Amino acid sequence: MPTLFSLRLCLPCRRLLRGVLITCSALLFSGCSTFGQSSLQPEPVPDLSELAHDAAAQMVASNPDMTRYSPMIAATFVDIDNLTQSSTFGRISSELMASALSRQGIKVREVKMRDSLFIEEQVGELILSRQVQRLSKRYDARSILMGTYAQGQDYVYVSARVVRSTDALVLGTADFRLPLNNNTRTLLGTGGW
Known part of the structure; x- marks a missing residue:
């Protein structure tokens, strides 16, 4: 059974697929980094x-x-x-x-x-x-x-x-x-x- 990477794709399709994978990875990692930050509430300023x-x-x-x-x-x-x-x-x-x-x-x-x-x-x-x-x-x-x-x-x-x-x-x-x-x-x- 062929995997996604073993499929024979034309050069433009492989570039497109690689770009999509890189973009998805970047979005996934950036979402993880902002998720931790947005869940932290700033300390309230004492009155x-x-x-x-x-x-x-x-x-x-x-x-x-x-x-x-x-x-x-x-x-x-x-x-x-x-x-x-x-x-x-x-x-x-x-x-x-x-x-x-x-x-x-x-x-x-x-x-x-x-x-x-x-x-x-x-x-x-x-x-x-x-x-x-x-x-x-x-x-x-x-x-x-x-x-x-x-x-x-x-x-x-x-x-x-x-x-x-x-x-x-x-x-x-x-x-x-x-x-x-x-x-x-x-x-x-x-x-x-």
Whole structure:
């Protein structure tokens, strides 16, 4: 019984058959290589809430005694380039971190004011403003959550810390970055694409 390759075909037919076989083989192998790639889902980009909860867990894990410095009040996170400015991003970052720290066992006092609660930086070291010191006494707060953020080209970087209200000693810190996308730019007030 003759096989396909032992059949006597004219030269043009053999070339055509060889071309068809090569094309089918190429399609088969290319399909196999893209099949493995298309079945892999890209990792989801973490959102601000997830990053804040991970950062809070990291803070408490690095200093479990931090929970002793309850209650805590939260200051609005500010723009690193202008410490008297914030944005929706700074306000929600502070809220999410306070919520996450509360889940980690820190008692958080709710402080809502007409103007946001800011921490001001003066030359050199971080200094608690008089307003914050008065508020921490008024609310009997033993610690304060504060943070800064900086917008880069592709990411916004956040640095959060919990400081003791009496002497501004840092009890815990955490840093994270969030990809800049349309949503993040809107929160920062720089507009979407």
